[in-house]
Amino acid sequence: MDPGFITLMRKLAPDLIDEITRRALILERIAALQPVGRRQLAAKLNLPEREIRNTAAILKDLGYIDLDASGMSLSGKADEVLETSRAFSKAMSGLTETEKRLCELLPADRVLIAPGNADEDEQVLADVGRLCASKLRSILMSGNTLAVTGGRTIAAVARSLQSPTPLNVMVVPARGGLGRSVEIQANTLAEEIAGKLGGHYRLIHLPDTMDAAALQEMMKLPEVSEAMELLERADVILHGIGTASEMMKQRRLPHTTVSKLISEGAKGESFGAYYDLDGRCLMESTNVGVDLARLKPTCEMVAAAAGASKAEAIIAILRHTRHYLLVTDQGAAERMLRILTE
Structure with a gap:
């Protein structure tokens, strides 16, 4: 416009x-x-x-x-x-200008904003999902591998995905299982997204956390090693972003670890790792899933996160890893703008 x-x-x-x-x-x-x-x-x-x-x-x-x-x-x-x-x-509403401004202030090639604040209106999360789904479909090409995490926001993206013609893509979970909500775990959403796109999928039948020795043994299984190899070759990664405080609680981290992360200024969580507002990694992931350091340089990162409460978390994650696309809502965008221009 x-x-x-x-x-x-x-x-x-x-x-x-x-x-x-x-x-x-x-x-x-x-x-x-x-x-x-x-x-x-x-x-x-x-x-x-x-x-x-x-x-x-x-x-x-x-x-x-x-x-x-x-x-x-x-x-x-x-x-x-x-x-x-x-x-x-x-x-x-001024959101177009806000999108341009955030692109200048954050390491993101494109920012899309849905009106409203998901913290106050659940419908906004669905709007963020629709906006992300529409853009994701235009990014993907036949032969691509797409890796996806779990979570409510990525579930909203999955619900909104449409593909008039089948797209030959491979969809893999970027994480193992986490928590009890099976319907929003990465495996479940990878299968749903593959179905919506008319593509194929592979699953990682492992819990989200395993000790190194157990993981090394499980990697010997052909279906596990194949899925992990596909992850490293991903062309697009679609992921959510969590606030550090909420994810520490969800993962039931030890009290000493929680205290240490809080004292160090942990704000955001992604792929099991925790970051401060400057994008510095405070605790690396020991989880089963994608290793950002081993992704190919051309892999395009797509993040979807909504709600003003996630503003600091989004800044933390994007400052650590440049993204091709961020899809968020007005509540988070306006708070990010205030933080970044203080």
Whole structure:
């Protein structure tokens, strides 16, 4: 969206641009929540129900939405304007400029931001997943190997992935198993993503943590060694980012280790390693999974993380390893911008 055009519209027709912004925002939110009732959408957008009702009536007359007992849904015609509406909403909210600014301040080639804060609205996590899924599909090429971690954000990406035609990709988990939530473990998501893309997958049937001697024995198994070799040859790695405090608790680290990491300023966790705000690795991973140092130079890193609470964690991880793409939300982006410009 041309910034000059937006500026011109604001000067010449502020009343018109406000109405277009409202229509674009409501159309985009209906797409994310459909079917959705007027009252529910009004609460989500913090707008009077009367405004939602009036705008919905206009969008229906234009043929972009359908109204029935279950609520409002997009019509087939809406595909003509949906992506432009999303871009317009993002430009009007200032998120396009924030994306550019974060690219300048962080070692990331591209930053994409979904509106809202996942810490306050669970729907925002789904929006981050949709945004990441769309971009990921355009990055992948036939013959690529994709490695994926687990977690709620990567699960949101998996749910949103679509591929009109099968893509010949190999998907492997970037980690072993972790915790009790099988549905968001790396193995489960690798299989789901491969299915969505029409590709193939290999699994790592190992717990997330093993001592060195046990791991060395397990590496002798053909299925394990094959998966680990595929990891080292990955063309794209899709991963989430955790706050150090939450991941230390989740991994049940010893109290002495936790105290040491906190005193050293641990902020972010990725692939089982912990980093401070400057990107310095405070504790290397002893987990089963990808070794960043052994990846090929052309491997493209894609991170997805949402919520203002993850701002410091995201900065820590990206400062340690340059990324091709970061997908986050407005809450995290605005807090990162404040931290990086203090």
